[in-house]
Amino acid sequence: MEAIIIWLCGGVKEAQVAISRISLYAFLSVGTGCTVVGNFLVVLSISYFKQLQSPTNSFVLSLAVADCLVGLLVMPFSMIRTVEGCWYFGPLFCRLHSSLDVMLCTASIFHLSCIAFDRYYAVCNPLVYSLKMSNSHVALLIAICWTVPMLISFGPIMLDLHVADVDIFIPSDVCVFLVSRVYAVMASLVAFYLPMAVMLVAYWKIFKAAKRQAKQISAMERKAAKTLGIIMGVFLIFWMPFFTVNIVDPFIEYTTEGVVWDVFLWLGYINSSLNPFLYGFFNRCFRRAFLMFLSCRVYVTVALYTSSVA
Template identity: 80%
Template sequence: IFEKISSSQFPTMDNSSLELLRDGNTSLQMELQSCATPRNQASRIFLYAFLSVGIVCTVVGNFLVVLSIAYFKQLQSPTNYFVMSLAVADCLVGLIVMPYSMIRTVEGCWYFGALFCQLHSSLDVMLCTASIFHLSCIAFDRYYAVCNPLVYSLKMSHSRVAFLIVVCWAVPMLISFGPIMLDLHIAGVDILLPKDVSFHLPMAIMLVAYWKIFKAAKRQARQINSSKKQRHRNTMKREKKAAKTLGIIMGVFLIFWMPFFTVNIVDPFIEYSTEVIVWDIFLWLGYINSSLNPFLYGFFNRSFRKAFLMFMGCRVCLPGSSPGMELSHTRKEGNERAQ
């Protein structure tokens, strides 16, 4: 992934120019002279406007997710701690990755030097990998909540959730920044890791976990119909609904990133002939996924939707608003929770 992103950020340069950039011997003036801008002014303005809207939605939407979970006690659960950490990763994508990628995509050139190219690519890989790790943890969290509810509180204690979140950040950081910190890219050392293992292996694990959740949910649907305890029925319904929402989020993530990782595998077999514009389109599909999660939370989860509306309308500052307030959408739902 790192190799391909780094190469695609210099689309108009030949291999010798790339080698000079890696060695740090090419000046910014040479980079500008070797870049071409095939797009006309109108298309550039349109792309800047369109991609800027995506960046703003990514940052603002995910910041709302973080604020909502941090402020409202009802949203503070083991699952939502993973969701909040995932939102931090997506927000960072919008803040420090997408703006520079937007300029590279629109201008057809990388203006920020070889060193920052390495840093930008490493951040890109790190945050993408962190997102996949978080989704894997969410899949396991939902697996225990739906399939093994009796051991859920033991398996997903606050200390274990905190440990898993640290792992979700530490491992991607080592994978992406380790080679640069050790100067392996300067020494010309190749790290022999399976291609795209950080995407396809977690994807397989998530699919297996959600298949088991799907089978358990069908079995529990019959139990909900036959259960006479309203509290038990409400709990099972909430867990199923949470699993469904997060399953949709996981599915959207896989759909939007699958083209990029698929082409990344196929490209060597076609002698690296994939056009730069194809890489740009598939890469931006992955970026756009970071802006979709807040909309999915708002669409499928009533509590998140109400929390978002309260922050956007500044109603959290009004009298009567408190971190412990009820976020249920309807009075009926609030009455069911009290039973």
């Protein structure tokens, strides 16, 4: 009888673990799907509708590409690692995945700071906006948004220049990202704290300009300032925990629990999921474009136009 009870208890525990894993897979899969679909809609909307093709939305388009790639190339493998507790894809792909993770998330953050910079000139210095945000300047800034993250990710990580010099046994089926103190501080400064400073300064200047010149600034620009503030607030809430732990952990001998890393990392991923919804919710043109794509009205319009021309 005792053996039967132990067997039954073991079966119940296994069932509970299986349900927990399935639930976590479902939850993280929904987040991953929302990231991909939402950002892909942003890419489609800006590419298709000419009224959405502006300097600001060039940054938004590039941001959506970065966030969409986070959903396609990073989040699925991170999801398996989080749920299963181990890594099935080998040490080489572990480094490649870590490089893509750092690069794409940093690129996403850089784009947000560029959008803040763009809005600063649009609101605070509108007379020089067309000069400062010319097509060539926008292209240069977008190139920086991709090049710098690539330099601080693929180079150090693939060459193992980021590795911490500590005597910690790491099993072969585990993909962990233990970095040296120098890399942790430098990468966090470049990837998060400097862009955060740019966004904070830009938003503060926009806020002061909007408050001082409320009657001169149009309702659309005031709405842009409000939207920027919300986007920046979401950005800080979801990325600050990860980058705080990222800097602190090497100085406390890498004692941060794995579950804490997973929670904070997925909070950062959620920022990539929320960006397209923030734009869709606050921007009427994006909202209309999203609805048209979701209701297939775009394809109906194209089909009618094609048949009428023929």
